[in-house]
Amino acid sequence: MRSMRIGLLTAGGDCPGLNAVIRGVVLKGTRLHDHEFMGVRGGWRGLVEDDIELLTRHQIRGLSKQGGTILGTSRVGPYGEGNGGAARVKETMARHGLDALVAIGGDGTLTVARMLHEEGVPVVGVPKTIDNDLAATDVTFGFDTAVQIATEAIDRLRTTGDSHQRCMVVEVMGRHAGWIALHAGIAGGAHAILVPEVPLRWEQVADWAQQTADRGRAPLVVVAEGFTPEGGEEVTTGGVDGFGRPLLGGIGVQAAANLQELTGIETRCTTLGHLQRGGSPSAYDRVLATRFGTAALDAVHEHDYGQMVALRGTEVVRVPLAEATMQTKAVPREQWEEAAILFG
Numbered sequence: 381m382r383s384m385r386i387g388l389l390t391a392g393g394d395c396p397g398l399n400a401v402i403r404g405v406v407l408k409g410t411r412l413h414d415h416e417f418m419g420v421r422g423g424w425r426g427l428v429e430d431d432i433e434l435l436t437r438h439q440i441r442g443l444s445k446q447g448g449t450i451l452g453t454s455r456v457g458p459y460g461e462g463n464g465g466a467a468r469v470k471e472t473m474a475r476h477g478l479d480a481l482v483a484i485g486g487d488g489t490l491t492v493a494r495m496l497h498e499e500g501v502p503v504v505g506v507p508k509t510i511d512n513d514l515a516a517t518d519v520t521f522g523f524d525t526a527v528q529i530a531t532e533a534i535d536r537l538r539t540t541g542d543s544h545q546r547c548m549v550v551e552v553m554g555r556h557a558g559w560i561a562l563h564a565g566i567a568g569g570a571h572a573i574l575v576p577e578v579p580l581r582w583e584q585v586a587d588w589a590q591q592t593a594d595r596g597r598a599p600l601v602v603v604a605e606g607f608t609p610e611g612g613e614e615v616t617t618g619g620v621d622g623f624g625r626p627l628l629g630g631i632g633v634q635a636a637a638n639l640q641e642l643t644g645i646e647t648r649c650t651t652l653g654h655l656q657r658g659g660s661p662s663a664y665d666r667v668l669a670t671r672f673g674t675a676a677l678d679a680v681h682e683h684d685y686g687q688m689v690a691l692r693g694t695e696v697v698r699v700p701l702a703e704a705t706m707q708t709k710a711v712p713r714e715q716w717e718e719a720a721i722l723f724g
C-alpha cells in the first residue's frame with residue numbers, strides 16, 4: 381500500500397491528553413507505514429484559512445505528558461458564515477496533498493466531522509471531553525485528569541473550611557453533564573453534589589449543609605456549572621464562546637449566597653474553571669489517549685472513514701460518527717441518588 385499524507389487537528393475546548401493522541405497517531409503511522417503527517421493549526425480554522433504545516437516524528441517526542449495541544453485549537457468551524465463548508469476543506473486538503481484527516485474533539489467537532497464525511501471528506505474522529513458527556517464511548521481522556529484536579533481542590537478546601545467552620549462551595553465544569561461534579565464530589569466526600577441533570581431547591585441543599593454543620597463539620601458543596609435550581613435557569617457569565625454559545629459560570633457564587641442566607645453559616649465559593657483543563661494528563665488519560673491515537677491511525681490506514689474510535693469496556697472499537705454524535709451521556713438519576721444517600 382502506498383504511504384499516505386494525513387492531516388491532524390484538535391478542535392473545541394482543549395483537554396489533557398490531546399498531545400498523547402497526536403503522538404500515538406504519528407508514531408504508529410511513521411513506524412509501521414511510512415505515512416506522512418501534517419498539523420492543521422487551530423482546529424477547523426486551519427482548513428478554512430489554510431494554516432497547515434508538516435508534523436514530523438521529531439516534533440512529537442516526549443509529548444504524551446504535555447498538557448494542551450501543540451496544534452492549537454479554536455471554535456471556528458467550516459460551516460460558519462463565509463467559511464466555505466466542505467468545498468473549502470476539500471480545496472485545502474488537495475492543496476497540501478492530504479489523503480485523510482484525523483479530527484480530535486468533542487461533540488461539536490465530531491458533528492462537523494460527520495457532516496464533512498457525508499459530503500465526501502475522508503475523516504476519522506477521536507473523542508475528547510473533560511465533561512465525559514459523549515454517550516458513544518465509556519469514557520474519554522481528560523475526564524480522569526479533571527476529576528483528580530477537582531478532588532485535590534476539594535481536599536484542600538475542606539481543611540480551610542474546617543479551620544473556620546465555613547461552608548465551602550466549589551464550582552466545577554460540566555455544561556450539560558455533571559460527571560466531574562459527581563466523581564470529584566464522591567471522591568472528596570462532599571456533603572452535597574449539584575448536577576445539571578437533577579434540579580433541586582436551595583432549601584434542600586441548605587438542609588444538607590445544616591445537618592453537616594450540626595455534626596460539627598464544615599459543609600462542602602460541589603456544584604457543576606450547568607446546575608439549575610428548581611424552576612431557575614442556567615447561570616451564564618454574559619459572554620459567549622467562539623461559536624456564539626453563552627458561557628456558563630456563576631452558579632457557585634449564587635449557591636454560596638443562598639446557602640449563607642438560608643443557614644447563617646459563613647460561606648465561600650471557589651470556581652475551578654480552566655484549571656481543570658490545564659496541565660499534564662493523568663497516567664490513565666495518557667494511556668487512553670495513546671490507544672485512541674494508534675486506533676485512529678489503523679482506521680485511516682484501512683480507509684475506514686466516517687468512524688470514531690471509542691472505549692467499550694477495555695476494548696478500543698470503532699463507532700460510526702453518525703451514531704457517535706447522536707446522544708449526550710447524562711448522569712443517570714439513580715447514580716446521583718446512590719451518592720445522595722451520603723449527603724448531609
Ligand SMILES: Nc1ncnc2c1ncn2[C@@H]1O[C@H](COP(=O)(O)OP(=O)(O)O)[C@@H](O)[C@H]1O
Binds near residue numbers: 392454457460485623
Ligand atoms: N452543529 C454544528 N454545526 C456546524 N458547526 C458546528 C456544530 N457544532 C459545532 N460546530 C463547530 O465545531 C466547533 C467545535 O465544536 P465545540 O462544540 O465548540 O467543541 P467540542 O468539539 O469540544 O464539542 C465549534 O466551535 C463550531 O465551529
Ligand SMILES: O=P(O)(O)OC[C@H]1O[C@](O)(COP(=O)(O)O)[C@@H](O)[C@@H]1O
Binds near residue numbers: 553627
Ligand atoms: O473553553 P471555553 O470556551 O471557556 O468553554 C468552557 C467549556 O468547555 C468545557 O470545558 C468543555 O466543553 P467541550 O468539551 O464541549 O469543549 C466545558 O466544561 C465548559 O463549559
Ligand SMILES: [Mg+2]
Binds near residue numbers: 392486487488
Ligand atoms: Mg462540545
